[in-house]
Structure formats: structure tokens, C-alpha cells
Amino acid sequence: MKTKNIFIKTFGCQMNEYDSQRIYDNVTNLGFIKTSDQANAECYVLNTCHIRDKAKEKVYHEIGRVKKLYRDKKKPIMVVAGCVAQAENEEMLKREPYIDIVIGPQAYHKINELLKQHESNIKQEEIEFDTISKFRHFDNVKNNNNKISAFLTIQEGCDKFCHFCVVPYTRGPEYSRPFNQIITEAEQLIKNGAKEITLLGQNVNAYSYRENLKEFRLSDLINHLNQYSELERIRYTTSHPRDMTDDLINCYSSIQKLMPFVHLPIQSGSDRVLELMNRKHTVDDYIKIYKKLKKINREIEFSSDFIIGYPGETTKDFEDTLNLINKIKFINSFSFIFSPRPGTRSSKLEMIDKNTAKERLKLIQEKLFYNQIKKNKSFENTVVDVLVENKMEKQNKFFGRNKYISPVIFDGIDENIGKIVKVKIENSNQNSLFGSLKKKMKAA
Numbered sequence: 001m002k003t004k005n006i007f008i009k010t011f012g013c014q015m016n017e018y019d020s021q022r023i024y025d026n027v028t029n030l031g032f033i034k035t036s037d038q039a040n041a042e043c044y045v046l047n048t049c050h051i052r053d054k055a056k057e058k059v060y061h062e063i064g065r066v067k068k069l070y071r072d073k074k075k076p077i078m079v080v081a082g083c084v085a086q087a088e089n090e091e092m093l094k095r096e097p098y099i100d101i102v103i104g105p106q107a108y109h110k111i112n113e114l115l116k117q118h119e120s121n122i123k124q125e126e127i128e129f130d131t132i133s134k135f136r137h138f139d140n141v142k143n144n145n146n147k148i149s150a151f152l153t154i155q156e157g158c159d160k161f162c163h164f165c166v167v168p169y170t171r172g173p174e175y176s177r178p179f180n181q182i183i184t185e186a187e188q189l190i191k192n193g194a195k196e197i198t199l200l201g202q203n204v205n206a207y208s209y210r211e212n213l214k215e216f217r218l219s220d221l222i223n224h225l226n227q228y229s230e231l232e233r234i235r236y237t238t239s240h241p242r243d244m245t246d247d248l249i250n251c252y253s254s255i256q257k258l259m260p261f262v263h264l265p266i267q268s269g270s271d272r273v274l275e276l277m278n279r280k281h282t283v284d285d286y287i288k289i290y291k292k293l294k295k296i297n298r299e300i301e302f303s304s305d306f307i308i309g310y311p312g313e314t315t316k317d318f319e320d321t322l323n324l325i326n327k328i329k330f331i332n333s334f335s336f337i338f339s340p341r342p343g344t345r346s347s348k349l350e351m352i353d354k355n356t357a358k359e360r361l362k363l364i365q366e367k368l369f370y371n372q373i374k375k376n377k378s379f380e381n382t383v384v385d386v387l388v389e390n391k392m393e394k395q396n397k398f399f400g401r402n403k404y405i406s407p408v409i410f411d412g413i414d415e416n417i418g419k420i421v422k423v424k425i426e427n428s429n430q431n432s433l434f435g436s437l438k439k440k441m442k443a444a
């Protein structure tokens with residue numbers, strides 16, 4: 001078979017990263033080989049994200065860049081995949097004739113078919129919500145990801161319909177993959193060399209799969225993965241407070257491989273705003289989860305997402321969010337000013353004053369960053385366990401992560417890649433820890 005180059009550019013979340021890997025696993029059957037040279041590909045895929053502001057315009061901007069790269073060469077087959085593709089569908093083909101294929105996140109198992117049809121000069125758009133067929137199809141496509149830290153999608157879509165969010169429209173209703181299908185893929189990833197698996201889902205802790213009258217939950221998957229001796233660490237993301245059930249919370253008391261770091265979005269510290277957002281949980285629900293987990297293990301740390309300046313947010317609501325951050329010292333969080341997503345309920349609401357929103361974001365981030373820097377500083381002159389992922393390009397340094405997922409950059413040796421090593425932390429900044437390899441020292 002004649003080989004051809006494919007370049008895949010991924011935007012957004014870990015689920016898109018996972019999808020890009022699976023798109024690649026699929027197209028290898030057509031002779032495509034992944035290239036890192038974006039100016040020399042026969043097929044160019046943009047795997048897009050709709051979460052951030054002006055997502056659609058960013059995609060057209062990217063296509064403009066690709067056009068320039070290929071100005072004097074044969075044009076690549078241009079594929080737009082992911083959530084923007086789902087939201088915009090045939091509009092994209094009409095607006096930008098450079099695009100050949102538009103494919104939604106629940107239809108990318110059909111990419112080979114579309115690429116073959118493209119040879120007959122047919123412009124294609126495929127945005128069906130066909131999640132079951134997609135995962136059935138990928139049952140027979142080996143996951144070739146050979147990273148030390150691998151992603152594994154177990155659940156997709158969302159039924160919660162927060163008023164600001166496009167996910168229920170771009171990824172469709174909640175769907176949980178069959179338990180055995182996930183385990184088979186996890187075994188493949190472990191065979192490929194994965195030492196850490198992050199289970200993914202838009203509402204990962206809503207995972208629920210029924211077979212022979214038994215319901216399998218996220219806690220069952222974690223318990224099962226815990227049995228693989230080659231696997232060192234288990235993580236999951238992203239969770240919803242309403243699905244943080246006791247069976248999952250109890251995993252933290254019995255499963256050492258489950259990392260003590262919980263990313264649990266709350267969005268606001270005000271019950272009034274949470275109701276306006278249709279979040280279906282209160283601040284008190286969240287604090288209860290926090291307390292339960294801290295009771296199990298004081299070392300567990302939290303991170304969260306915050307939307308600042310949601311329509312209707314008052315000074316008092318904002319102060320409630322500040323108070324929550326004073327109570328729960330999130331060690332790492334995402335915070336953004338509200339920006340409307342077309343088609344969502346909140347896109348029709350009146351925005352609050354721009355300068356007020358900016359000022360509030362500044363205050364929130366000062367607090368969040370202060371906690372983050374303080375936590376990182378607390379590691380200085382201690383020894384931490386680091387799972388070594390790779391050697392850094394151009395630098396004679398190694399990259400890994402501690403149990404709280406903080407990047408650790410250190411002087412090490414090649415043999416340590418894929419192992420958990422002890423690193424003495426000498427320095428830190430807001431985002432990373434820096435140190436050198438220590439042998440035979442007790443980890444903090």
C-alpha cells in the first residue's frame with residue numbers, strides 16, 4: 001500500500017487528544033503515517049474545540065494558515081473534526097471551499113470511508129450522533145498510543161445541560177462504553193507501556209454501564225485497573241459534583257494507585273449563580289464532598305473551574321466565590337470570564353459590565369495563583385515521587401509529574417523513563433517544579 005503523510009492538530013481537552021489518537025489508529029489502515037511536519041502532509045486534520053471563545057473564527061484562521069503553507073504545493077485533504085465541526089457542519093463547507101471533510105466527534109469512525117469518497121471528489125460532512133457504532137468500530141482498531149501516561153475515554157456526552165455549555169449539543173447525550181471494551185483497551189495501553197491511565201469523560205463519574213442486572217460504575221473500573229501490577233497510577237477527569245458518589249469517594253481509602261488529586265468543577269461559590277447556571281448542585285454539596293475526601297486522606301488536593309461574571313452575578317455572589325476559595329485551597333484551577341456560546345440558554349442573557357468582570361477575574365486569579373505558588377513552594381527541599389514521561393527536546397532534562405499532576409523538570413537518566421523516581425525539588429514557579437534525581441531517599 002502506498003504510504004501518505006497525515007498531520008493532526010489537536011485543540012482543547014484530553015478527550016480531543018484521545019480522539020486524535022483514535023483517528024490516527026483508524027487511518028493507518030489506509031496507509032497514512034503521522035508526520036510532525038505540518039507543511040508536508042497529504043491529509044491535514046484540525047481536531048477542534050468549541051469550549052473557548054471565538055472557536056469558529058479560530059478554525060477559519062487556522063485554515064488560512066494552512067493555505068499559506070501549501071501555497072506552492074499540492075493542497076492536502078483538509079479535514080475539520082471535533083466539536084466546532086459538529087456545531088457548524090455544512091456551513092463550514094459552504095463558507096470555506098478549502099475544507100474537504102467535516103466530521104463530528106461521534107462520527108470519526110467513518111473517516112476512512114469519507115477519505116475514500118474524497119478521491120471521487122465528493123465534499124463530505126458527517127455529524128451523526130452515532131456513539132455506539134463509533135465505539136463498536138474501534139473495538140477492532142488497536143489503540144497504538146505508546147505514551148507512559150495514556151488517556152482512555154470511557155464515557156461521552158452530557159445530560160446535565162448547564163446553561164452556558166455546548167457539550168450536550170456537540171457531544172450528544174451521556175453514553176457509557178461497555179465495561180469489558182474499556183478493560184480490553186486498557187490492557188492494550190498497558191501492553192504498549194502505559195504506567196498511568198487517565199479515564200476520560202465529559203461527565204466521567206456519571207459512568208454507568210449495565211450488563212446482566214449489574215451496574216458498573218467508575219469505581220468498578222478503578223478497582224479493576226488497580227489489579228494490573230504494571231500500572232502505577234490511575235486518574236480520571238472531568239467530574240460533576242452530583243455524581244461524586246460514596247463508592248467513588250471510598251476508592252480513595254483503598255486504592256493507592258488512585259492519585260490524591262481531584263479536579264471537580266464548581267464554576268461559582270454562590271448558590272444563586274449555580275441555580276442560574278442550572279448546575280444541579282449547591283456549594284454545600286461541594287463542601288461535603290471536599291470534607292469527606294479530606295477525612296479519608298488529608299493529602300488529597302482539589303482543583304476546579306470558575307466562570308466569572310456570569311449574567312446576573314452580583315458583588316455578593318462574587319464575594320461568595322472568593323470565600324469558597326479561602327475555604328478550599330484549590331491548588332490549580334481554570335478561571336475565565338463568561339463568554340456566550342451560540343445556541344446555549346445563557347447566550348441570550350444580558351452580560352454584566354465588561355470592566356467589572358475583568359476586575360473580578362483579576363481578584364480571583366490573584367487568590368488562585370497565590371495558592372498554586374504556595375503549594376509548589378511547599379515542595380522545595382523535599383523529595384517527591386515523579387512518574388518520568390520523557391526526555392525534553394533540546395534540553396538535557398527529563399519531564400514527569402508528581403501525584404498532583406504538577407510538571408516536574410529534572411536532571412535524570414534515560415533508564416528512568418516509565419519509572420517512578422524520587423526527585424529532590426530545588427526550585428519552583430507557579431506551574432512547575434524543578435530538581436534533580438535522588439536515590440534512596442524517602443519521598444515526602
Ligand code: SF4
Pocket residue numbers: 158159160161162165166167168202203240
Ligand atoms: S455538566 Fe459539564 S459537560 Fe455537562 S453541560 Fe454542565 S459544564 Fe457542560
